[in-house]
Each structure stands twice: as C-alpha cells, then as structure tokens.
Amino acid sequence: MHRGRSRRRKGHDGRPDRKEPATRVAYLAGEGKLSISIGRAARLEESIQLIADLRAGLPVKGKAVIVLS
Numbered sequence: 245m246h247r248g249r250s251r252r253r254k255g256h257d258g259r260p261d262r263k264e265p266a267t268r269v270a271y272l273a274g275e276g277k278l279s280i281s282i283g284r285a286a287r288l289e290e291s292i293q294l295i296a297d298l299r300a301g302l303p304v305k306g307k308a309v310i311v312l313s
Contacts, residue, residue: 281306283307284309285310285311286309287311294310
C-alpha cells in the first residue's frame with residue numbers, strides 16, 4: 245500500500261478533487277470560472293465587524309468575503 249501523499253488530492257489533469265469543496269472553489273476562482281455575487285468584502289482587520297453584522301442578521305445581497313492581503 246502506498247504511504248506517501250494522497251493521490252486523491254488532484255486528478256490526473258491537475259485539477260483538485262471534487263470531494264474537497266474548498267479546494268475546488270479556490271481552483272475555479274483562480275481560473276476565473278467562479279461567478280458569485282459579492283455583497284460585502286472586508287479586510288482581515290475589519291472582519292470582526294463583518295461577522296458581528298452577519299450574526300445580528302443584517303442583510304447582505306450576495307456573499308460576504310474576508311480579504312486576506
């Protein structure tokens with residue numbers, strides 16, 4: 245039995261396995277093939293307020309995104 249790195253992480257064509265949703269989303273975003281509506285983006289420093297607003301039930305049209313840069 246092979247005890248090295250898992251072969252399931254990437255398919256033969258280099259794309260991530262469909263069983264790992266976060267990896268798949270990152271791949272699609274990097275390829276420009278992910279089309280989602282971003283309603284609110286916040287830098288990491290502002291993320292606490294974003295999360296508090298979401299927990300308080302404030303509406304956001306689209307997805308809330310925390311930007312790491």
